[in-house]
Amino acid sequence: SVYRSHLVFERLLPEMRALASRPSPLMAPHYKKSGKRWVPCIRKRLTQSALPPSNGFLVIEANGGLNQQRISICDAVAVASLLNATLVSPAFHLNSVWRDSSKFGDIFDEDHFIETLRKHVRVVKELPENVSAQFDHNISSILNMRTKAFSSQSYYLEKVLPKLLELGAVRIAPFSNRLANSVPSNINALRCLANYEALRFSEPIRILADNMVDRMIKKSALTGGKYMSVHLRFEEDMVAFSCCIYDGDWKENIAMENARERGWRGKFRRPGRVINPEANRRNGRCPLAPIEAIYCWRIQLDTPNSIYGVVHWCKKHFAGICIADYSRLE
Numbered sequence: 001s002v003y004r005s006h007l008v009f010e011r012l013l014p015e016m017r018a019l020a021s022r023p024s025p026l027m028a029p030h031y032k033k034s035g036k037r038w039v040p041c042i043r044k045r046l047t048q049s050a051l052p053p054s055n056g057f058l059v060i061e062a063n064g065g066l067n068q069q070r071i072s073i074c075d076a077v078a079v080a081s082l083l084n085a086t087l088v089s090p091a092f093h094l095n096s097v098w099r100d101s102s103k104f105g106d107i108f109d110e111d112h113f114i115e116t117l118r119k120h121v122r123v124v125k126e127l128p129e130n131v132s133a134q135f136d137h138n139i140s141s142i143l144n145m146r147t148k149a150f151s152s153q154s155y156y157l158e159k160v161l162p163k164l165l166e167l168g169a170v171r172i173a174p175f176s177n178r179l180a181n182s183v184p185s186n187i188n189a190l191r192c193l194a195n196y197e198a199l200r201f202s203e204p205i206r207i208l209a210d211n212m213v214d215r216m217i218k219k220s221a222l223t224g225g226k227y228m229s230v231h232l233r234f235e236e237d238m239v240a241f242s243c244c245i246y247d248g249d250w251k252e253n254i255a256m257e258n259a260r261e262r263g264w265r266g267k268f269r270r271p272g273r274v275i276n277p278e279a280n281r282r283n284g285r286c287p288l289a290p291i292e293a294i295y296c297w298r299i300q301l302d303t304p305n306s307i308y309g310v311v312h313w314c315k316k317h318f319a320g321i322c323i324a325d326y327s328r329l330e
Contacts, residue, residue: 016296046120048120054086054122056169057169058088059173061092062092069090070195070199076175080122088126089126092107112198120190134169135169145163145170149177150179150181153183230293230308232293237259239256240256
């Protein structure tokens with residue numbers, strides 16, 4: 001059968017409206033906290049003492065989208081502390097979808113990052129000249145440890161540290177999800193310090209963000225300055241990975257097959273691998289298409305709201321399922 005968003009929602013609309021009219025269980029008393037406020041606890045777990053001499057340089061390559069890259073950076077700070085290594089400002093993998101060649105300092109305030117962490121982890125913008133010369137000024141010549149996902153503290157101390165001491169520098173690429181969640185509390189505190197305090201967007205990005213927010217508030221005058229900002233995350237890699245079929249034609253299906261092959265190199269064509277788009281949808285594993293998201297907003301929002309969304313890739317590549325009532329999507 002061919003999936004059609006508008007037909008599905010016409011059938012579900014009465015039930016969805018009925019559900020929307022009921023009180024939300026999240027507002028029930030047992031969901032409310034007993035007056036306690038969330039407060040930062042980073043500093044309580046961090047110990048400050050003079051840093052011992054560095055064991056060498058840690059070079060990592062953050063892969064994935066911006067959120068994955070951010071997590072990788074926080075993990076890299078934690079690993080550098082575990083190894084007593086000097087962290088080189090992380091490099092970003094040139095993503096096959098985004099094709100963005102930005103450097104660390106283009107996205108984040110690099111000086112602020114280094115200064116915030118200086119009492120806990122050494123960070124440098126690039127390898128010193130004498131160290132770089134040992135590897136012919138080629139990062140790829142540095143030993144890549146090929147660390148497995150969610151590696152433990154003991155793995156880094158037993159496998160990575162000896163090579164770091166031997167060579168003076170090691171590289172881990174890719175570095176997405178390369179540190180286990182279960183590490184000592186002081187190491188996790190460094191993750192938090194990196195994420196909530198050290199990582200700050202670069203000044204041009206902060207200025208642009210402030211201007212965008214001011215503009216959205218001003219354009220939402222009819223709703224008292226209230227608005228909703230939505231990142232639909234309906235993009236090529238997400239749609240391809242989901243193995244779901246939408247309202248597009250055979251050309252779009254072929255485009256998604258090609259995207260899967262580019263991004264995951266045969267993962268979806270392994271012997272015995274069964275792809276069942278209809279089962280994926282029944283099990284709730286398909287990302288909401290923009291038209292589906294808009295239907296949900298129209299039902300759930302009991303008062304008019306200004307909604308700003310990012311749908312540029314979708315409009316370009318999935319025009320067949322991006323046609324909807326945009327009267328409330330600005």
